[in-house]
Amino acid sequence: MTAVEPQLPVDDALEVGTTATTAVKGRSRVPWRFLGGRAAFYLFTLWAAITINFFLPRLMRGDAVDQYLARNRTVTPEAADALRALLGLDTDKSLWQQYLDYWALLLRGDLGISLLHGLRPVTEVIGQALPWTVGLVGFATIVSFAIGTVGGAIVGWRRGSRAEVLIPITTFLSTIPYFWLGLLAIALFSVNLGWFPIGKAYGVGISPEFSIEFIGQVIHHGTLPAVTIIIASLGGWMLGMRNMMLTVLDEDYITVAQAKGMPNRRVLWRYAARNAVLPQIQSFALSIGFIVGGTIVMEMVFSYPGVGKLLLDATNAKDYALMQGVFLVITLSVLVANILADVAYAFLDPRTRQTEA
Structure with a gap:
């Protein structure tokens, strides 16, 4: 009799064949080459951004002191020279020396002072404005991404159904210029109906403090601009996720999962949506990074x-220090967001880890 060879355990085709569940077996080694390459890339990008951040404002005609003198004609020439020396704009130093001084101050965490805001430190000025932008634009971006991604996955799963009418509607709303959408919202909900205030972050006479009244004022004033941002950006997320779902649903492992009788909910979220969301991660990371920059029009x-x-x-006043400080914060936020996107992408797509290892 022929000896029967023992049967080796066969891995589930779904667990092996999907992009989101392929496991790297064995002892994985640390991808030092990949990590070193990414670190070098981000460091070079940071240096280039800071260098451009320094030279670009100085290519503009005039400076912050000239703008200040135009508004205050009683300032003496000696005081104007003292202001230029204080802001690092004195002509006694070469542009290269100013660049080196800028790096020296930057490494010490000194972003300079803002002439536009009464010689206050730039870090203090940005620190007061940053929570408003992160709180409003950040919340609206996360909500629009979540609603658009989940909605796009459901619409893509139910292709050909009535739910697809959401795609042209949200796409049309996203094509409307934001300032026009905001003005329409103000005219309808603030002027005519009186449901929301026209602008500002809180009411007149209210001092910023951690109280129920102040928090209620912030929510009341921020609801209309937040909803406007969500409506304006929802179409892109939903359309992108729906198109990726249509591509993923044609894969073999989706057919195998359905043939094995798996519940539709598990196939949708465990296999289809998890793979379709991967291209959205990079776009979401960029959106998170640009949250710090805010929406100027809004x-x-x-x-x-x-x-x-x-x-x-700051740009209108040619306030170099404040412009550079804001650009630096935006640059750092974008770089950090991209780093987090790389980590999230590698976590969601094990093929990336296998290639890097």
Whole structure:
């Protein structure tokens, strides 16, 4: 008789064949080459951004002192020279020396002082505006991403159903210029109906403090701009997720899962949506990074005291230190967001870990 060879355990085709569940067996080694390459890339990007951040404002005509003198003609020439020396704009130093001094101050955490805000430190000025932008734009971005991704997955799963009418509606709303959408929202809900205030972050006469009244004022004033941001950005997330779902649903492992009788909910969220969401991660990371920059148009329409409006005011006043500080914060936020996106992508897609290892 022929000896029967023992049967080796066969892995489930679904667990092996999907992009999101393929496991790297064996002892994985640390991908030092990949980590070193990514670290070098991000460090070079940071250096380039800071260098451009320094030289670009100085290519503009005039400076912050000239703008200040135009508004205050009683300032003496000696005081103007002292202001230029204080801001690092004195012509006694070469541009290269100013660049080196800028790096020295930057490494010490000194972003300079803002002439536009009464010689206050730039870190203090940005620190006051940053929570408003992160709280409003960050909340709206996360909500729009979550609703758009989940909605796009459901619409893609139920292709050909009535739910697909959401795609042209949300896409149409996303094509409307944001300032126009914001003005329409103000005219309808603030002027005509009186449900929400026209602008500002809180009411007149209310002092910022941790109290129920102040929190209620912030929520009341921030609801309309937040909803406007969600409506304006929802179409892109939903359309992108729906298109990726249509691609993933044609894969073999989805057919195998359905043939094995798996519940539709498990196939949808465990296999289809988990793979379809991967391309959305990078876009979401960029959106998270640009949250710090805020939405300048939104903050101008609703008179919201965020970083976007702060950057616009600094640009008009040619306040170099404040412009550089805001650009630096935006750059760092984008880089950190991309790093987190790389980590999240590698976690969600084991093929990335296998290739890097």
